[in-house]
Amino acid sequence: xxxxxxxxxxxxxxxxxxxxxxxxxxxxxxxxxxxxxxxxxxxxxxxxxxxxxxxxxxxxxxxxxxxxxxxxxxxxxxxxxxxxxxxxxxxxxxxxxxxxxxxxxxxxxxxxxxxxxxxxxxxxxxxxxxxxxxxxxxxxxxxxxxxxxxxxxxxxxxxxxxxxxxxxxxxxxxxxxxxxxxxxxxxxxxxxxxxxxxxxxxxxxxxxxxxxxxxxxxxxxxxxxxxxxxxxxxxxxxxxxxxxxxxxxxxxxxxxxxxxxxxxxxxxxxxxxxxxxxxxxxxxxxxxxxxxxxxxxxxxxxxxxxxxxxxxxxxxxxxxxxxxxxxxxxxxxxxxxxxxxxxxxxxxxxxxxxxxxxxxxxxxxx
Amino acid sequence: xxxxxxxxxxxxxxxxxxxxxxxxxxxxxxxxxxxxxxxxxxxxxxxxxxxxxxxxxxxxxxxxxxxxxxxxxxxxxxxxxxxxxxxxxxxxxxxxxxxxxxxxxxxxxxxxxxxxxxxxxxxxxxxxxxxxxxxxxxxxxxxxxxxxxxxxxxxxxxxxxxxxxxxxxxxxxxxxxxxxxxxxxxxxxxxxxxxxxxxxxxxxxxxxxxxxxxxxxxxxxxxxxxxxxxxxxxxxxxxxxxxxxxxxxxxxxxxxxxxxxxxxxxxxxxxxxxxxxxxxxxxxxxxxxxxxxxxxxxxxxxxxxxxxxxxxxxxxxxxxxxxxxxxxxxxxxxxxxxxxxxxxxxxxxxxxxxxxxxxxxxxxxx
DNA sequence: TTGTAAGCGTTATCAT
DNA sequence: ATGATAACGCTTACAA
Numbered sequence: 163x164x165x166x167x168x169x170x171x172x173x174x175x176x177x178x179x180x181x182x183x184x185x186x187x188x189x190x191x192x193x194x195x196x197x198x199x200x201x202x203x204x205x206x207x208x209x210x211x212x213x214x215x216x217x218x219x220x221x222x223x224x225x226x227x228x229x230x231x232x233x234x235x236x237x238x239x240x241x242x243x244x245x246x247x248x249x250x251x252x253x254x255x256x257x258x259x260x261x262x263x264x265x266x267x268x269x270x271x272x273x274x275x276x277x278x279x280x281x282x283x284x285x286x287x288x289x290x291x292x293x294x295x296x297x298x299x300x301x302x303x304x305x306x307x308x309x310x311x312x313x314x315x316x317x318x319x320x321x322x323x324x325x326x327x328x329x330x331x332x333x334x335x336x337x338x339x340x341x342x343x344x345x346x347x348x349x350x351x352x353x354x355x356x357x358x359x360x361x362x363x364x365x366x367x368x369x370x371x372x373x374x375x376x377x378x379x380x381x382x383x384x385x386x387x388x389x390x391x392x393x394x395x396x397x398x399x400x401x402x403x404x405x406x407x408x409x410x411x412x413x414x415x416x417x418x419x420x421x422x423x424x425x426x427x428x429x430x431x432x433x434x435x436x437x438x439x440x441x442x443x444x445x446x447x448x449x450x451x452x453x454x455x456x457x458x459x460x461x462x463x464x465x466x467x468x469x470x471x472x473x474x475x476x477x478x479x480x481x482x483x484x485x486x487x488x489x490x491x492x493x494x495x496x497x498x499x500x501x502x503x504x505x506x507x508x509x510x511x512x513x514x515x516x517x518x519x520x521x522x523x524x525x526x527x528x
Numbered sequence: 529x530x531x532x533x534x535x536x537x538x539x540x541x542x543x544x545x546x547x548x549x550x551x552x553x554x555x556x557x558x559x560x561x562x563x564x565x566x567x568x569x570x571x572x573x574x575x576x577x578x579x580x581x582x583x584x585x586x587x588x589x590x591x592x593x594x595x596x597x598x599x600x601x602x603x604x605x606x607x608x609x610x611x612x613x614x615x616x617x618x619x620x621x622x623x624x625x626x627x628x629x630x631x632x633x634x635x636x637x638x639x640x641x642x643x644x645x646x647x648x649x650x651x652x653x654x655x656x657x658x659x660x661x662x663x664x665x666x667x668x669x670x671x672x673x674x675x676x677x678x679x680x681x682x683x684x685x686x687x688x689x690x691x692x693x694x695x696x697x698x699x700x701x702x703x704x705x706x707x708x709x710x711x712x713x714x715x716x717x718x719x720x721x722x723x724x725x726x727x728x729x730x731x732x733x734x735x736x737x738x739x740x741x742x743x744x745x746x747x748x749x750x751x752x753x754x755x756x757x758x759x760x761x762x763x764x765x766x767x768x769x770x771x772x773x774x775x776x777x778x779x780x781x782x783x784x785x786x787x788x789x790x791x792x793x794x795x796x797x798x799x800x801x802x803x804x805x806x807x808x809x810x811x812x813x814x815x816x817x818x819x820x821x822x823x824x825x826x827x828x829x830x831x832x833x834x835x836x837x838x839x840x841x842x843x844x845x846x847x848x849x850x851x852x853x854x855x856x857x858x859x860x861x862x863x864x865x866x867x868x869x870x871x872x873x874x875x876x877x878x879x880x881x882x883x884x885x886x887x888x889x890x891x892x893x894x
Numbered sequence: 895t896t897g898t899a900a901g902c903g904t905t906a907t908c909a910t
Numbered sequence: 911a912t913g914a915t916a917a918c919g920c921t922t923a924c925a926a
Contacts, residue, residue, distance in 0.1 A: 471837030
């Protein structure tokens, strides 16, 4: 006599009087339950679910539909996956959730996935190469339908695993040589061009590119190369140099900045820093702050990636914003197309950046 | 004659002599493949996998182990889930990924999950109540083993769904009245106490609490109540007031700040803002910036939640940091314990915050 | 100690 | 048009 259920008490705020402490939580309804309730076969229910309503007697359809409603039935994606290998799960592996760029892309991807009825599974690689392996394992183990990938270590080649099981992959922001996958990225040369044009226009002629370690990260390489090329071919009077900044290199960066700025001024040049991404921007801003400088006064600053706080430091930090939302959406869309069978050769989607001018690059003459 | 199995060729690396050009990406090895290769039954393989090595002949164990290795076999979590209902998947639903607090908690949770062999599935609710439903549906549909929840809308009660299927839930940061679930949170009264003590010590006696709309969010309520109580009982000479700030209320906030500050000064009081979380801090900092003020000069500022940029604005923003990583880990740990069958009554884990003093609350007399 | 077989919730191939 | 029935990859009584 587990539950007499007196009709007099409809609202039961969890009465503590039960003998068995926890009711075993009745299981989800299955297709068999529906079939039983509707007095039809499982096959019929399945057909109804898969939209084959054209070959169903209205009567049957109605019965099934009612049974489904009354039982609150929802098909089990796991069981479906077991059958035909598709889970409607998409993996998104980001190098570092801490980077606002990753989060912004995530949001874009989320939209597209949601719209297409896919669920997004996040893998935060935390910049550790090892976790990338785990993510790829999960891709095949959990039968994810595909993966959006922001690679941590472009040198390693663990593609075998993934490719072998025929799961499509889309690369974001970081390209992988020799992998047959769509690639979604901001137009890196364009971004650098925009930033440099602006700096030049504002009269800066000594530019330091501060970037996270370039290593094998394609986006960093692309920006660095565009930077070098720009100075060489479009700004012969400019001086350019590069500083690779690491997490524990705060004081080194600060010292270098001080030196470099001093030299520039002594040479009668106007110095500006171009930060390669949001992380670099934060480091530069921190160093500048520590030196007691004001962005736009001792030096110009412009950073790739718009951030929450860009407007708040000093007179505001100029930035070149990436179209993060569009990048995320494009990546997800590409992937979903592949999942749905698209067979065209690997595509590259390249989206433009947008400059946001603030006080840190105002020419002092103004 | 499915398998003559010539003992001479134990290892067959997929000879490329097939007629069909593009290999359809050979499927993952299954337990049957392993059984076949090892010349044992599927049951034996299963037993090996489940650690029942004690009842296995060393010989068998070795054969199985070799077959697994050579086939690169990994059991399918989906199939396992179908069998016994556990997926080793944990859901984490955060109100808003854009909030650094959420990301920080995510990282903590990730650690604990990874350590225990669980995969974390992220649901970004984007502050939309509707998406919470979706997340709960996914919880049962994908048979996630449990869910860590940072509720968006505490007024709605969609608990039926989840509870019914007996999946454990852990609440983070936001409490849900009448739900039998563990709850992990920072010590909100303590956080407010720390902040207010500091303000009082620095000679501020007119404090404005700027918070996101309190509505039904327990953490905001808790902070607000602690704020009111503090002033009433521990700082009789202090004046306190509250401002609820919304995303589109930037100019309203700015105006109010201006008014309020003016009044305070005219009354000979020293004004300070206590921002209720990182989002509120950003809004306050933005308004202050727009007014041309400097934190610590026209007013004191202290915010709950440490952020990347706190050190950078003006002389630095004082904050009370939440132990985000520990919160995430605690939440995941609690959940995993529940998943593994722990039956104790709902627990509350309350972790202390830590003050970080910067220029925005330095008393001008110093 | 090991193998056989049933079943988890679906879908798909047959008959009917 | 509908219903048995056999998979999908795995675990687990139950037999041997």
